Amino acid sequence: MPRTFVIGDIHGALKALKQLISKINPVVGDRLIFLGDYVDGWSESSGVIDYLIKLDESFECMFIKGNHDAWCESWLNGNVPNQTWFFNGGDSTIESYITFPVEEKERHLKFFRRMLNYFIDEQNRLFIHAGFSSMHGPEKEQYSSNFSWDRTLWEMALTMDKRITKDSKLYPKRLLLFNEIYIGHTPTLNYDVGVPMQACNVWNIDTGAAFLGKLSAVNIDSKEVFQSDIVQTLYPNENGRNR
DSSP states (O other), X not given: OOOEEEEOOOTTOHXXXXXXXXXXOOOTTOEEXXXXXXXXXXXXXXXXXXXXXXXXXXXXXXXXXXXXXXXXHHHHTTOOOOHHHIIXXXXXXXXXXXXXXXHHHHHHHXXXXXXXXXXXXXXXXXXXXXXXXXXXXXXXXXXXXXXXXXXXXXXHHHHOOTTOOTXXXXXXXXXXXXXXXXXXXXXXXGGTOOSOEEEXXXXXXXOOTTTTSEEEEEETTTOOEEEEEEHHHXXXXXXXXXX
């Protein structure tokens, strides 16, 4: 049976990404869903984008856009670098593109432009970088920036009283809209957890690859977890986003 894997935030860690894909060992028919934040942190952001473009030629891939990707897209489009982005890993991304010819940058820009804000699969499972605030779902979201920035969905799921059942009026309507929700954006390391976390029907796959964590993937049917080595060990002479 074809499998579906969801992959957390990569942040320029090409070595970790290659290691993770090798462990997953996808075959034709499998689906790979990436939750965004491909760039900013480790030194190979442009290499990550190159690798993903090639991976998409062999497998069914879905690419969700993260907040760091939106920053990078703006810069590749010719805009002045956002200073907040620059100090949150954007400097390493810019440096990774120094030797890139114009036509290659344009090819990458086209890749950024076709990224999705979110994806809903055939089993009503939502894949989104951060979250959404509308009780009617992401398609009714008034602020598109919430797709890549909103943390309230995850925070709400974390703090839900387990005694409140889905048939209660107190159960959040946002969580009733989908069978499962898969997000990145908020590192599980913030909670001293090094593996993907589940709260209610929300799964957080960002295990802090940008910092002192690992890059993670989950088979969304079996819930089997795959992880790279600690990314810092793959880039021993770099700091990533540990500043």
